[in-house]
Amino acid sequence: MExxxxxxxxxxxxxxxxxxxxxxxLFFFLLVLVFTMIAGIIVILLVTGTFSAGISASRxxxxxxxxxxxxxxxxxxxxLSVQAIEFSKELTQKxxxxxxxQDILFSGLSDHPEKIEELVTDLFENTYYxxxxxxxxxxxxxxxxxxxxxxxxxxxxxxxxxxxNMEPNIIxxxxxxxxxLRGFSDIGRSNSIDLHTQWSMEFDVKDADYxxxxxxxxxxxxxxxxxxxxxxxxxxxxxxxxEEVMVCTVPMIGPRNNVYGVCGFEIxxxxxxLSHMPSNSTYSRMFCMLSPFGGNRVEINRSMFAGGYxxxxxxxxxxxxxxxxGKKSFITYISNNSNVYxxxxxxxxxxxxxxxxxxxKWITAVLVPKEDIVDSITRLNIVLVCLLSLLITxxxxxxxxxxxxxxxxxxxxxxxxxxxxxxxxPKTNVQExxxxxxxxxxxxxxxxxxxEQDKIxxxxxxxxxxxxxxxxxxxxxxxxxxxxxxxxxxIADELFLSINTIKTHSKRIFAKLEIASREELLLYINMLKExxxxxx
Amino acid sequence: xxxxxVLLILVLLLIPAAILAIILLKPxxxxxxxxxxxxxxxxxxxxxxxxxxxEFNGTVGAKEGVFISVTSISxxxxxxxxxxxxxxxxxxxxxxxxxxxxxPKTALILAEKGLLVNLEEQFSDEELAKYIPRFIEEGRLNGxxxxxxxxxxxxxxxxxxxxxxxxxAADTGVTLEDLKTFEGIMNTSKLYYEWTDKQTPDxxxxxxxxxxPDSVFNLSYIGCKQLGSEFIQNxxxxxxxxxxxxxxxxxxxxATQGQFAIFEGYASDLAKTGDIVCSTGSTAGVAFFPPTVTxxxxxxxDAKLTILPYPTFEGGExxxxxxxxxxxxxxxxxxxxxxxxIFLKWFTSPENNLHFVASTGYLPVTEEAFxxxxxxxxxxxxxxxxxxxxxxxREMQAQYDFCISPLFDGVDLLQSNYETNIKAMATDSKEQxxxxxxxxxAEDALGNTLDGKYEEFMxxxx
Numbered sequence: 002m003e004x005x006x007x008x009x010x011x012x013x014x015x016x017x018x019x020x021x022x023x024x025x026x027l028f029f030f031l032l033v034l035v036f037t038m039i040a041g042i043i044v045i046l047l048v049t050g051t052f053s054a055g056i057s058a059s060r061x062x063x064x065x066x067x068x069x070x071x072x073x074x075x076x077x078x079x080x081l082s083v084q085a086i087e088f089s090k091e092l093t094q095k096x097x098x099x100x101x102x103q104d105i106l107f108s109g110l111s112d113h114p115e116k117i118e119e120l121v122t123d124l125f126e127n128t129y130y131x132x133x134x135x136x137x138x139x140x141x142x143x144x145x146x147x148x149x150x151x152x153x154x155x156x157x158x159x160x161x162x163x164x165x166n167m168e169p170n171i172i173x174x175x176x177x178x179x180x181x182l183r184g185f186s187d188i189g190r191s192n193s194i195d196l197h198t199q200w201s202m203e204f205d206v207k208d209a210d211y212x213x214x215x216x217x218x219x220x221x222x223x224x225x226x227x228x229x230x231x232x233x234x235x236x237x238x239x240x241x242x243x244e245e246v247m248v249c250t251v252p253m254i255g256p257r258n259n260v261y262g263v264c265g266f267e268i269x270x271x272x273x274x275l276s277h278m279p280s281n282s283t284y285s286r287m288f289c290m291l292s293p294f295g296g297n298r299v300e301i302n303r304s305m306f307a308g309g310y311x312x313x314x315x316x317x318x319x320x321x322x323x324x325x326x327g328k329k330s331f332i333t334y335i336s337n338n339s340n341v342y343x344x345x346x347x348x349x350x351x352x353x354x355x356x357x358x359x360x361x362k363w364i365t366a367v368l369v370p371k372e373d374i375v376d377s378i379t380r381l382n383i384v385l386v387c388l389l390s391l392l393i394t395x396x397x398x399x400x401x402x403x404x405x406x407x408x409x410x411x412x413x414x415x416x417x418x419x420x421x422x423x424x425x426x427p428k429t430n431v432q433e434x435x436x437x438x439x440x441x442x443x444x445x446x447x448x449x450x451x452x453e454q455d456k457i458x459x460x461x462x463x464x465x466x467x468x469x470x471x472x473x474x475x476x477x478x479x480x481x482x483x484x485x486x487x488x489x490x491x492i493a494d495e496l497f498l499s500i501n502t503i504k505t506h507s508k509r510i511f512a513k514l515e516i517a518s519r520e521e522l523l524l525y526i527n528m529l530k531e532x533x534x535x536x537x
Numbered sequence: 538x539x540x541x542x543v544l545l546i547l548v549l550l551l552i553p554a555a556i557l558a559i560i561l562l563k564p565x566x567x568x569x570x571x572x573x574x575x576x577x578x579x580x581x582x583x584x585x586x587x588x589x590x591x592e593f594n595g596t597v598g599a600k601e602g603v604f605i606s607v608t609s610i611s612x613x614x615x616x617x618x619x620x621x622x623x624x625x626x627x628x629x630x631x632x633x634x635x636x637x638x639x640x641p642k643t644a645l646i647l648a649e650k651g652l653l654v655n656l657e658e659q660f661s662d663e664e665l666a667k668y669i670p671r672f673i674e675e676g677r678l679n680g681x682x683x684x685x686x687x688x689x690x691x692x693x694x695x696x697x698x699x700x701x702x703x704x705x706a707a708d709t710g711v712t713l714e715d716l717k718t719f720e721g722i723m724n725t726s727k728l729y730y731e732w733t734d735k736q737t738p739d740x741x742x743x744x745x746x747x748x749x750p751d752s753v754f755n756l757s758y759i760g761c762k763q764l765g766s767e768f769i770q771n772x773x774x775x776x777x778x779x780x781x782x783x784x785x786x787x788x789x790x791x792a793t794q795g796q797f798a799i800f801e802g803y804a805s806d807l808a809k810t811g812d813i814v815c816s817t818g819s820t821a822g823v824a825f826f827p828p829t830v831t832x833x834x835x836x837x838x839d840a841k842l843t844i845l846p847y848p849t850f851e852g853g854e855x856x857x858x859x860x861x862x863x864x865x866x867x868x869x870x871x872x873x874x875x876x877x878x879i880f881l882k883w884f885t886s887p888e889n890n891l892h893f894v895a896s897t898g899y900l901p902v903t904e905e906a907f908x909x910x911x912x913x914x915x916x917x918x919x920x921x922x923x924x925x926x927x928x929x930x931r932e933m934q935a936q937y938d939f940c941i942s943p944l945f946d947g948v949d950l951l952q953s954n955y956e957t958n959i960k961a962m963a964t965d966s967k968e969q970x971x972x973x974x975x976x977x978x979a980e981d982a983l984g985n986t987l988d989g990k991y992e993e994f995m996x997x998x999x
Contacts, residue, residue, distance in 0.1 A: 186806075285569060314594055314605075315591060317588070394546060
């Protein structure tokens with residue numbers, strides 16, 4: 002018996018190890034639901050491009066700004082180029098007139114300061130008004146002559162006039178903002194224009210591409226009209242000055258194809274900065290750049306910058322940007338002090354077709370420090386990831402709580418069912434479980450009742466069996482035949498006795514067994530058979 | 538076991554929640570701020586300013602998330618006009634910057650419109666105590682509010698081109714000692730005119746000008762102070778003061794005779810072409826004096842500059858003007874104003890202040906920088922002119938009293954009227970004098986030219 006008990010317990014334990022509890026089962030079901038929903042959300046975010054929304058929005062922003070800046074720069078430079086050509090024509094005419102008036106050849110001007118001064122003074126007004134009406138920060142002309150050829154390096158010293166507008170971005174200023182950067186001091190003084198703090202009398206054209214190149218271009222391509230001979234210098238500092246400028250120069254060609262010099266306009270770095278400043282509220286550090294095209298590198302000192310922030314004003318060591326074309330979104334620019342910028346660029350046309358300088362390519366670019374773009378995109382994605390992880394955690398927690406809550410009444414019900422006092426145990430308040438418990442209570446009651454009845458029956462039968470033992474052998478043989486189901490007549494035949502004898506035996510048997518009839522006797526016998534007892 | 542799970546869940550909930558909170562609640566924390574700056578440190582000083590701004594942007598600025606962007610470099614008078622236009626919202630005027638250099642007279646206009654930040658909010662008392670008190674005092678407008686922060690100050694000194702002066706002195710026996718007083722300068726100017734006139738014997742009366750004051754108003758204002766009286770009284774020129782006439786004559790008489798230059802611009806302009814030998818002007822002007830003088834035939838000559846303390850009137854006290862624009866912060870938002878404060882602190886820290894001073898000719902603003910540090914650093918300054926200048930400034934700090942420009946509503950107009958009128962009158966007088974010289978002796982011509990001129994001048998201010 003004990004062995005059997007142990008075997009049973011072992012079997013139950015084994016089955017528990019293999020099977021999963023209902024709570025865990027429910028928890029896993031809920032978990033699957035949670036993850037399905039999260040996966041659904043992620044798919045929706047991916048399909049709608051929410052994760053990459055920052056990148057495409059930034060790209061669009063930069064693209065818009067580049068379109069805008071390129072257009073502005075192109076317009077400003079284009080207009081100035083046209084005005085410079087006009088300026089050259091005007092000055093050339095004026096020079097011719099003046100030379101005639103002074104009765105001197107252009108080549109005869111050298112070493113005649115008074116004649117040169119007269120010529121320059123004559124050209125002052127044109128220069129002054131050209132400066133006033135143009136969107137530029139300076140107007141100048143350089144004559145291929147000098148007041149003193151006996152000075153060292155006089156071959157590089159050229160007479161002329163350079164008027165600078167110190168405040169080109171103000172439309173109306175009450176105080177004079179023009180200064181004379183190069184030219185005769187008396188021209189300034191007689192016109193109430195101060196000399197620039199870095200004034201000198203003549204131009205130093207030793208390394209001046211803006212002087213040499215247009216003149217050389219004219220020398221080589223005399224067939225090219227003057228309108229295509231303008232030249233834009235790279236950003237540079239004129240010798241002895243502190244400000245970076247870009248100048249547009251056009252040669253001045255006399256009637257006998259003799260070169261008088263060049264004239265043109267200036268765009269200072271400040272004018273460029275203020276004219277083309279990107280106005281963007283998303284990226285306050287966005288800036289715009291105009292550079293000569295240099296393949297995979299941009300020289301900072303040969304570029305103009307515009308913006309509230311710029312790669313230029315952050316460190317003296319910043320001299321170069323290396324350019325890495327991105328596969329799809331942005332171009333990466335890395336400065337030599339390892340700052341990284343993202344941006345886009347496009348080519349800009351400064352020269353017309355047929356210009357001797359058409360091979361000089363320029364680009365405009367709009368840049369933003371990488372961290373600004375990455376930060377905004379990362380921020381958005383961190384928020385999304387955080388929200389998703391919060392959702393997952395909340396989902397898991399809810400699954401745990403739900404599966405626990407759901408299983409609690411079932412466990413309680415099982416406990417109740419297992420317990421002795423099902424009736425007195427508190428209700429689970431779950432209808433199905435309470436019904437089950439009620440049913441089990443009723444069932445148990447009926448079962449008990451039946452057992453009680455059975456118990457009485459068994460004791461009656463036991464008494465019956467005991468009483469059979471008081472029968473005489475003759476009575477026993479009659480009784481046995483009764484048990485086999487024979488009638489009194491059949492028993493008389495079987496035992497070869499008279500019916501009366503049998504009746505007498507029967508009376509005694511019935512009296513001893515305390516029964517009234519053969520039917521009652523048969524009932525007892527049947528009952529005994531039912532419970533598996535047989536009379537021996 | 539159960540506790541462990543609860544803890545794990547809490548941690549899993551808290552981490553993303555915390556990250557979210559940090560990101561969402563402090564969105565502007567790292568957003569970089571750009572501050573626009575207008576300043577008047579142009580020309581040669583621009584390089585130093587650019588260098589310093591680059592340094593700030595690359596170091597403190599990068600750390601604090603602030604970027605200084607210069608959007609205007611103008612002369613101080615243009616800057617004054619620009620600021621006034623911007624403050625009035627005139628058509629075509631640019632919008633005001635976040636930080637600007639400004640003289641108290643400009644700042645007063647902005648402050649009256651409520652556009653300036655009281656900088657006391659950005660500096661603690663302890664921090665302010667480090668600055669030279671009279672510099673801070675000059676920046677307090679409207680009572681107590683500190684609107685103009687001293688970043689670099691200046692005073693006036695006498696600049697002498699000793700290349701020309703020595704040549705002249707060798708012939709005439711004058712010395713630099715003669716230039717210690719305005720009377721001495723007048724006498725020397727007369728001698729110089731005669732000396733230069735003699736060099737072209739065939740052209741009479743073509744002597745050259747010797748001296749020019751950058752500001753005749755400052756000369757008159759300080760001159761009266763030196764003589765112990767007030768040039769300005771009740772917000773007007775004090776014509777009842779006899780010293781006012783003395784200082785007026787100090788300019789008018791030699792100017793009429795062609796010995797002082799009459800010039801609208803800065804003296805350094807005339808120095809470029811050797812049209813003057815000496816001038817009084819701001820210490821900050823030192824950078825604008827050219828290393829060479831250019832003559833009409835484009836020949837150049839190295840110009841040695843000697844700097845002397847501000848001249849005094851005979852018998853007068855040693856008094857000089859204290860000038861120099863400070864920086865003002867325009868009201869915007871607390872974050873920008875705080876960042877502007879950071880820039881001002883950095884810019885005026887002794888080390889950076891001296892860096893600026895060492896290449897511009899301004900004077901440092903903190904006690905520390907003015908004291909031992911300056912003495913130590915002085916030898917390291919490569920520019921000889923600035924070295925001399927700082928030595929003279931230190932001398933003057935010890936010997937001179939300083940006074941600030943008068944400041945009241947309309948001082949700007951009064952000052953420019955005085956300058957314009959006196960120069961216009963001097964120009965006319967000079968013409969008249971030269972005309973009379975053809976028929977009269979120099980003494981008579983001068984007497985006749987200037988007769989009644991002062992009274993006429995007074996009338997223009999009635």
